[in-house]
Amino acid sequence: LFYAEKEMADDFIAVYSDIIYSKDIVSRILENKADISAVVDLDWQASYKGRTDHPPEEAEKVIFDADNNLVKIGKILPDKNQAQAEFIGMIKCTVRGAGIFREHFNNLKDKYRGKPFQTASVFEKAYITDILQDLVDSGIYPRCVPIKGGWKEIDTIGDYQRLIDDNKN
Numbered sequence: 001l002f003y004a005e006k007e008m009a010d011d012f013i014a015v016y017s018d019i020i021y022s023k024d025i026v027s028r029i030l031e032n033k034a035d036i037s038a039v040v041d042l043d044w045q046a047s048y049k050g051r052t053d054h055p056p057e058e059a060e061k062v063i064f065d066a067d068n069n070l071v072k073i074g075k076i077l078p079d080k081n082q083a084q085a086e087f088i089g090m091i092k093c094t095v096r097g098a099g100i101f102r103e104h105f106n107n108l109k110d111k112y113r114g115k116p117f118q119t120a121s122v123f124e125k126a127y128i129t130d131i132l133q134d135l136v137d138s139g140i141y142p143r144c145v146p147i148k149g150g151w152k153e154i155d156t157i158g159d160y161q162r163l164i165d166d167n168k169n
Contacts, residue, residue: 016089035097
């Protein structure tokens with residue numbers, strides 16, 4: 001993501017390259033006024049039915065509070081039954097949020113270069129979820145934008161085939 005850091009000086013949306021999503025999801029995140037927000041799917045377990053090569057354990061699970069503030073994010077939660085949603089791989093930052101996000105990342109990069117960070121063996125292999133969790137750990141709470149479906153992840157040939165089959169119906 002930070003190869004595009006110069007493009008992050010204004011409002012931006014960043015999206016994983018292995019998902020497809022409805023325009024309604026983009027509308028929902030654009031309506032959210034939080035400085036940093038993340039789309040999460042409340043109906044996440046349904047998207048794993050029939051997926052044999054990508055188990056639910058691979059989901060980037062989320063816990064959020066009553067105000068939709070992110071509390072915990074990652075593939076591994078202390079109690080796997082706590083997951084309320086799955087992060088779909090879409091975040092939005094306002095200009096202010098982009099500044100917070102960039103500054104936080106750059107501080108982490110200087111501090112953790114070549115060292116373990118959150119769930120990553122070294123900072124350079126960290127996921128965006130590691131950065132989001134570190135924001136939370138630092139007292140900065142991205143806002144979750146809850147949805148129910150309307151997106152698909154394509155990680156395997158089977159995922160692609162299911163997408164094709166779903167579109168035939």
